Amino acid sequence: MRHMLKPLDFSVEETAELLSLAGRIEKNRAAYAKVMEGKKLATLFYEPSTRTRLSFEAAMLNLGGSVLGFQSADASSASKGESVADTVRVVSCYADIIAMRHPKEGAPMVASEFSRVPIINAGDGGHQHPTQTLTDLMTIQSLKGRLDHMTVGLCGDLKFGRTVHSLISSLIRYPGIRFVLISPPELRIPGYIREDVLEKNRIPFTEVDSLEASMPDLDILYMTRVQKERFFNEEDYIRLKDSYILTEEKLKNAKEDMFILHPLPRVNEIAVEVDKDPRAAYFKQVQYGVYVRMALIMKLLEVKETC
Amino acid sequence: MRHMLKPLDFSVEETAELLSLAGRIEKNRAAYAKVMEGKKLATLFYEPSTRTRLSFEAAMLNLGGSVLGFQSADASSASKGESVADTVRVVSCYADIIAMRHPKEGAPMVASEFSRVPIINAGDGGHQHPTQTLTDLMTIQSLKGRLDHMTVGLCGDLKFGRTVHSLISSLIRYPGIRFVLISPPELRIPGYIREDVLEKNRIPFTEVDSLEASMPDLDILYMTRVQKERFFNEEDYIRLKDSYILTEEKLKNAKEDMFILHPLPRVNEIAVEVDKDPRAAYFKQVQYGVYVRMALIMKLLEVKETC
Amino acid sequence: MRHMLKPLDFSVEETAELLSLAGRIEKNRAAYAKVMEGKKLATLFYEPSTRTRLSFEAAMLNLGGSVLGFQSADASSASKGESVADTVRVVSCYADIIAMRHPKEGAPMVASEFSRVPIINAGDGGHQHPTQTLTDLMTIQSLKGRLDHMTVGLCGDLKFGRTVHSLISSLIRYPGIRFVLISPPELRIPGYIREDVLEKNRIPFTEVDSLEASMPDLDILYMTRVQKERFFNEEDYIRLKDSYILTEEKLKNAKEDMFILHPLPRVNEIAVEVDKDPRAAYFKQVQYGVYVRMALIMKLLEVKETC
The missing domain is CATH 3.40.50.1370 (Aspartate/ornithine carbamoyltransferase)
Structure with a gap:
């Protein structure tokens, strides 16, 4: 299973493939409108970031999938003292892929060690935002x-x-x-x-x-x-x-x-x-951000293109 | 492109058409259950208004579309000093139509000048709530x-x-x-x-x-x-x-x-x-509020009725 | 119309049926992936409970339905002085089934008296969490x-x-x-x-x-x-x-x-x-919690199994 935790997680070749897929999506959105049907993205945003969250959600919805999650830590179990590791193990049972934003550096890395589904780092403090x-x-x-x-x-x-x-x-x-x-x-x-x-x-x-x-x-x-x-x-x-x-x-x-x-x-x-x-x-x-996130979700969930 | 910013934006004739469509929807919901498939509504609520937000969301879901957005300004980029104009230009890339609630009069009007998709004013201060x-x-x-x-x-x-x-x-x-x-x-x-x-x-x-x-x-x-x-x-x-x-x-x-x-x-x-x-x-x-919002979304996105 | 307000609302026989359905869902998720198409779950969470809310949302999405709602009382009309009875009458117009979390004991019971759709108690204070x-x-x-x-x-x-x-x-x-x-x-x-x-x-x-x-x-x-x-x-x-x-x-x-x-x-x-x-x-x-909530939603909405 692959995650996307740091900008360099993908090699130059893999990045080229990803951008190429994103380009094909841009040219023919309809062909990808149902590739994620029945799949769910969890957006776990421990700090608010509307732009990034909505970009991920738009990406998943564009692929025919659906979305659940939380928008800030107040609305999460974190306030009850739960660890990121436990939260991600739980959310692994709810979703097929997770986009996590966290104020602490390294939180998505920890998450990836405990998750049963791919983790995308949607920004961890001043650290990474791949x-x-x-x-x-x-x-x-x-x-x-x-x-x-x-x-x-x-x-x-x-x-x-x-x-x-x-x-x-x-x-x-x-x-x-x-x-x-x-x-x-x-x-x-x-x-x-x-x-x-x-x-x-x-x-x-x-x-x-x-x-x-x-x-x-x-x-x-x-x-x-x-x-x-x-x-x-x-x-x-x-x-x-x-x-x-x-x-x-x-x-x-x-x-x-x-x-x-x-x-x-x-x-x-x-x-x-x-x-x-x-x-x-x-x-x-x-707009390119939406296409590249669509491509990334497809790649991490290993969706074969049929078009 | 049409927006819905003020109650009088639609003429008497257009209003009659809209209410007539809403009436047809009421009588035969199933016929409209997929007309918005693949389309997205963004609900940008800079102040909470559960009733109005849920009515819009129910309307879009009833039409087979999907929904993304935020429920209060804390969860938005507004807190980072972004202008409504910029937010709406960004969200235009994420959604096909936008319902905006804002405490400041005229904000949806400003939004409509910068948006690539139709804006519905979902209430702006003490001003309008069409x-x-x-x-x-x-x-x-x-x-x-x-x-x-x-x-x-x-x-x-x-x-x-x-x-x-x-x-x-x-x-x-x-x-x-x-x-x-x-x-x-x-x-x-x-x-x-x-x-x-x-x-x-x-x-x-x-x-x-x-x-x-x-x-x-x-x-x-x-x-x-x-x-x-x-x-x-x-x-x-x-x-x-x-x-x-x-x-x-x-x-x-x-x-x-x-x-x-x-x-x-x-x-x-x-x-x-x-x-x-x-x-x-x-x-x-x-209940009528849901039907009329369904009709409005269809009209602003110019969805032809096939039934 | 049935609600699920207390753990003992279902008899031993009904519970056995429910668990049996949940077991069939576990074994063959694909067979149930569209049984709730066009149906909506409202999650009315007057206090945050991410885990429970996401479990309900995952359950409804797994069945092909969709979700709307609020995650905490700040985002609800409760802050404008609206009663639970009124809120639930309104939300009955938006959704086919409601999962309600409330800090006050008995709130979901009150809700069930005024709702036109089934109510699931998702926790009411220190009281019940069926x-x-x-x-x-x-x-x-x-x-x-x-x-x-x-x-x-x-x-x-x-x-x-x-x-x-x-x-x-x-x-x-x-x-x-x-x-x-x-x-x-x-x-x-x-x-x-x-x-x-x-x-x-x-x-x-x-x-x-x-x-x-x-x-x-x-x-x-x-x-x-x-x-x-x-x-x-x-x-x-x-x-x-x-x-x-x-x-x-x-x-x-x-x-x-x-x-x-x-x-x-x-x-x-x-x-x-x-x-x-x-x-x-x-x-x-x-994971079992998701299956059992899928079964419960099906049972309360009386969805016949076709598989």
Whole structure:
């Protein structure tokens, strides 16, 4: 039995297969509308995350399956002192596959050791969020036609931004990737990413302060939210949150075929005027997220395609 | 693409068609049991409203569709600072139609500007609640066989009662409607309804204090709840809430074929003894609410009837 | 119309039929995968109970039906002052069967008087939880092949433990049942169980302090959680909660074919090392709970088997 706990759980080959299946789903949704009939997805969300939860639920419903679960820990047995291990053993009796969101790092890993059904990590604290990474990869692949030979700009909170770390770790598996890391000095990528991931693998990268200056080089611009909850004091948050706001003005020197991604929700780091720009891809990204989750559910439950 | 944002969004003709479809659904539910197969309704409830939410969900499930969503703002991305516009653009990727409840007036209107799928306003603050009005109209039409030439008594909180304002605005489109407005002086209808809706359209109406005195004239008695949250102080609430309680005694002089409606939930404004009276129609009204929402979902998604 | 309000609502014969149907479901799930197509279960949970709610939802989904409802009172109209009677009359218009959890004893009974559809009591305060009892009975029946002629050990909080009281009341209907009641003196079974149920029906039982000493006699060991919320002070809770922890060591003298049940969630009253013991049946019990709820839904909605 396979689980999806970390972005690198799937090899480059397996990821290619998954994205290829997701692409076939996109082109012919009707062909997959009943492949999960009679199957159930449990969404165990120990902290709320509407976007992610609804994406999983839409994915399962699109496949003809059904959904049960909880949306926050208050509504769960966790408040009665039950362990994740016990909860997952119980829910294994209710569902065929589980998507788990948990504030504690490693909770989905523990769950996978006790579950009788596949576990998908839907985010564990600041740790991993593999289906976001798969969504990002599918978006890049779909819009650029490839995952290699690109200059990828990552902008905003690169210190705490989980999605950024995962995307870096995933993209370095493809040849010809170069990163431009755009952030205030306080929010630069942590040492273990810089040294153990980038330098160790001899991946070219630059760390810069200015969003505008690096713009002309980029094939992909990945924006991130500066999350209030990551800061220790209000002052730092207020000073930094607006530093890296993307506007049409700043996009002037960007390539015509550059694409702007964002894991959402955005607060104000992308001005709404940018939404109309043909390079804005963050809402398309949401749609790709559904397709890639459909593909993942099929793959983990080993559903053969009949079409 | 059509939305349903305000009670008057549908013309008299369109409303007639909708009620007619709802009537056909009532008579032959089985014929409509799969018309929404593979379609998804998102219920985005930024404030809880179990009754309304479950009515929408029952409607979509009765049509063979499925449902996803959230039940309160805590469980939504709103708490992360996301705008309604962004949320609705995201949810457009997950669902085929959206029912939105929001404490802020106009939120569903904003949503409709950014959504790729039809938006149904499921109540926005003290503003609009068009499916309640459609429910009221269907109940009157079904029980009385017509929407015209009637004396309609509206009783209780006419000042803040959103459903009452919408019902008045809708009913004046039919000939021969007369209103009896029954409330304490403090809770009379606001000026913009009295002047801009009733007087301007030369609709006959009387404003009275006594529920009993006006009873014999009424074809419909529409009771409303005196909502605690509308009052500025506890004393006023306590003094007024019990003023207009409907009892069997007060119904003595009512017509045999008068019907009692109430948008529910009731607290104590209708004594439970009245429930057994054949004129009590407020629970039937709930059932009509499901049929009319089924019809509305079909109409907004332009589902052709095959039966 | 039948409801399921108390563990003894079904006679010994009806219970046998129900367990037999649940057994057939277990053996051939596919045969029952669509028997509830087009039907809806409403889960009205006025207090959260994830395990029970998800078990009901899984049961209904396994039968091809669908689910709507609420997970806690905050999300319900109860907060607007609506009575259970009114809520259930409304929800009767939305669903074909209702599972209700309520903190107040007797609420599901009241609901059944006003509902147009069958009500299943999914737990009312410290009072009744009949589907837990049915789950326990099915587990014993399935694992031991019988419900009679057994020595059943009940361990832990026998004073407040609702499931224990219901299980005793149900099992005394079968011949040859003997109980060993294992608890600290403060948490012994209440007088009305000792006198009105056990002594009155001349059921053999012993009350003991030691879990280990009674172990060799038992055919079934039913462990229970010591719930913090049942205690008046923290000290008593801390002193007592660990008194009756089941370990592999304590199981040394147990019969080979004894089975350990637990209504879950467990906190620490069964050491995790015991989970691997072939006698540990508490997770199997969860699975049986789904089958028995499937059978119950079918029976209350009078679905004929076609297989």
